Amino acid sequence: MNDTILVTGGTGRIGREVVPLLRAAGREVRVLSRHPQATDDPGVQQLEGDTVECRGLDAAFAGAGTVLHLAGGARGDDRAARNVAEAARRAGTGHLILISVVGAARMPIGYFRAKAEAERIIEESGVPWSILAVSQLHEFVLPLVRGLSRLPITPAPRGLRFEPVHRAEVAARLAELALSRPAGRVPDLAGPEVLDVAALVAAFAGRPRSTVRVPLAGAIGRAYREGDNLADASAVRGERTWSDFVRRP
Numbered sequence: 616m617n618d619t620i621l622v623t624g625g626t627g628r629i630g631r632e633v634v635p636l637l638r639a640a641g642r643e644v645r646v647l648s649r650h651p652q653a654t655d656d657p658g659v660q661q662l663e664g665d666t667v668e669c670r671g672l673d674a675a676f677a678g679a680g681t682v683l684h685l686a687g688g689a690r691g692d693d694r695a696a697r698n699v700a701e702a703a704r705r706a707g708t709g710h711l712i713l714i715s716v717v718g719a720a721r722m723p724i725g726y727f728r729a730k731a732e733a734e735r736i737i738e739e740s741g742v743p744w745s746i747l748a749v750s751q752l753h754e755f756v757l758p759l760v761r762g763l764s765r766l767p768i769t770p771a772p773r774g775l776r777f778e779p780v781h782r783a784e785v786a787a788r789l790a791e792l793a794l795s796r797p798a799g800r801v802p803d804l805a806g807p808e809v810l811d812v813a814a815l816v817a818a819f820a821g822r823p824r825s826t827v828r829v830p831l832a833g834a835i836g837r838a839y840r841e842g843d844n845l846a847d848a849s850a851v852r853g854e855r856t857w858s859d860f861v862r863r864p
């Protein structure tokens with residue numbers, strides 16, 4: 616087995632936490648992003664490339680036995696997955712791991728749909744694979760909660776709930792997968808609690824706040840009300856709560 620692990624998106628919020636774990640396990644790491652960053656670690660090579668535009672992939676994939684595909688954004692994750700799967704096939708990658716989002720196949724939102732398509736592409740790629748779907752990070756929920764907490768009365772969209780998870784717990788699970796054999800679809804990883812907007816804002820503010828329920832319209836509103844963004848009983852739950860994160864990010 617080739618020891619080098621390529622992490623696409625290794626400069627991002629999750630990737631930055633995964634790379635040191637792979638290094639601690641003794642692996643050489645390549646990081647691919649559009650804006651490579653300086654590193655003091657001779658065991659980490661930063662490469663410039665673009666998964667959506669298919670730039671720099673062959674050079675990055677050559678000789679990496681495992682690829683952890685974390686690069687992603689608001690748009691283009693399906694296209695990126697296609698490019699990554701093709702590069703992995705050309706390079707003979709032994710294990711391709713995709714991070715996805717809980718509810719990808721259910722939520723009627725472009726980001727989720729692209730992730731669902733990315734899952735399908737990786738599953739059908741012919742490259743040995745693992746897929747981990749995770750719920751929103753605490754940092755993803757934070758700007759919404761911070762903004763709402765500034766208002767004298769919190770508008771709480773009816774039925775909108777999150778189960779935020781800590782980035783370190785996501786990184787640890789991804790590193791574990793990258794250091795193991797291809798596992799197919801593994802149980803979703805979500806945060807320890809399902810919280811509505813009123814509970815998120817109260818914990819952030821340190822006290823209960825006046826709230827007013829507001830409707831969530833349309834298909835997206837219905838999907839949130841029905842909990843289509845939430846993990847089911849088969850999910851693995853992290854331990855670090857939203858309140859913990861608010862006190863110590």
Ligand SMILES: NC(=O)c1ccc[n+]([C@@H]2O[C@H](COP(=O)([O-])OP(=O)(O)OC[C@H]3O[C@@H](n4cnc5c(N)ncnc54)[C@H](OP(=O)(O)O)[C@@H]3O)[C@@H](O)[C@H]2O)c1
Nearest residue numbers: 624626627628629648649650665666667686687751752755
């Ligand atoms: N954050 C969450 O709540 C959450 C939940 C579930 C799943 N995820 C998924 O987890 C992955 C990582 O999330 P994150 O929160 O760490 O994201 P992030 O902080 O925004 O980092 C994204 C990373 O991907 C790179 N990237 C973006 N577009 C790229 C492109 N076209 N080509 C090459 N590199 C590209 C970025 O670097 P450059 O900008 O320099 O290219 C960066 O390294 C994403 O796929 C995201 O969809 C996130």
